[in-house]
Amino acid sequence: MPQAEKKPTITVLYDAQEKSVRKEEIAEGKKVPELVSTQIEKVLTKRGYTVKVLAAEAPIKRLVRQLEDDNSDLIFNICESLGGAPDEERRIAAVLELLEKRFTGSGSLALTLATDKSLAKKLFDFHKVRSPDFVIIAPGRVEGNPSLTMFPMIVKPTAMDASIGIDAKSVVHSVEELMERVQYIHNEFHNPALVEQYIEGREIYVSMIGNPPQVLPPIEWDLSKLPPDLPRIAGTEAKWDHDFKEAREFVPRDLTQNEEVMKRIQDVAINAWNALLIRDYARIDMRLSDDGAPYVIEVNPNPWLDSRAEFAMAARKATPEMSHGDMIERIVELAMAHPIRERSAI
Ligand SMILES: Nc1ncnc2c1ncn2[C@@H]1O[C@H](COP(=O)(O)OP(=O)(O)O)[C@@H](O)[C@H]1O
Numbered sequence: 001m002p003q004a005e006k007k008p009t010i011t012v013l014y015d016a017q018e019k020s021v022r023k024e025e026i027a028e029g030k031k032v033p034e035l036v037s038t039q040i041e042k043v044l045t046k047r048g049y050t051v052k053v054l055a056a057e058a059p060i061k062r063l064v065r066q067l068e069d070d071n072s073d074l075i076f077n078i079c080e081s082l083g084g085a086p087d088e089e090r091r092i093a094a095v096l097e098l099l100e101k102r103f104t105g106s107g108s109l110a111l112t113l114a115t116d117k118s119l120a121k122k123l124f125d126f127h128k129v130r131s132p133d134f135v136i137i138a139p140g141r142v143e144g145n146p147s148l149t150m151f152p153m154i155v156k157p158t159a160m161d162a163s164i165g166i167d168a169k170s171v172v173h174s175v176e177e178l179m180e181r182v183q184y185i186h187n188e189f190h191n192p193a194l195v196e197q198y199i200e201g202r203e204i205y206v207s208m209i210g211n212p213p214q215v216l217p218p219i220e221w222d223l224s225k226l227p228p229d230l231p232r233i234a235g236t237e238a239k240w241d242h243d244f245k246e247a248r249e250f251v252p253r254d255l256t257q258n259e260e261v262m263k264r265i266q267d268v269a270i271n272a273w274n275a276l277l278i279r280d281y282a283r284i285d286m287r288l289s290d291d292g293a294p295y296v297i298e299v300n301p302n303p304w305l306d307s308r309a310e311f312a313m314a315a316r317k318a319t320p321e322m323s324h325g326d327m328i329e330r331i332v333e334l335a336m337a338h339p340i341r342e343r344s345a346i
């Protein structure tokens, strides 16, 4: 009897806080989807993999021991934070690297570059990746582009995600509003403020998978139906309203049929991927200006893999079509094939 091909054994590593947040939401009577770690566990088990899950939490010494003792062939790393702190995402990857563990997604260097928006933008300038003009304002220090003089601008913390610190007041129209918001970012997040040119235009998410990456069909989030008093941004208010989000995300056919615009989107996406040394998969947030120029707003390595999120949606729309299970399995295959050490800069 021919021996069946042996599938790698897998440990799904995720931030334990996700579980406690979910419990609270259930207790509040909210309708909450299954954890992504559970979704991954289920789809891979169904496909014949041996899977377990590990919730990452402090104390770190215990986590390191748990990882050391783990004898799976692969860590499926969806830890985008530790105890909710996004800054620890890169350190978890660094621990996995030091322990010589094979894991999915980007390495610690890429996670460091991409999650610090100001570092990423400095690299974008060098690599000619179009992204909004910017200045960085830290207490007592200003760096950046002196040609940034036109309002509106948008003010963000340099190192946060999930729209933390991005809301209706982020878009500023005067020096007074700008100064106020910069101070708010300093006080609230102890983070330098990233001030960017506000790009009027369409909100586009570009998912990528592979080494080298395949660019999946873009997903647009139509923000035009937000209440008129809110700026047209994917800030806290818009993201909280899940129904609004799901109802208004789609593949923009006018763009996918426009070869010229698609080429621009693909080129800028691949350049951004390369500039930040991304591996396996990522989602790039863009704004498409009214004259059809794509601006990179943010690169998300290891984006959210929920079956209803933009990444899975883009995979389903790809040719050939990738189901949520196909997409998860593809990430496993990519991680099994890439070198155990992360990509280097050249
Ligand atoms: N320069 C900009 N011009 C226009 N909109 C922006 C700009 N920067 C951010 N936004 C809006 O704010 C949203 C969140 O910004 P982003 O930098 O992606 O933060 P997060 O890490 O919270 O996703 C974007 O999806 C976009 O709608």
Ligand SMILES: [Mg+2]
Residues within 6 Å of the ligand: 285, 298
């Ligand atoms: Mg974003």
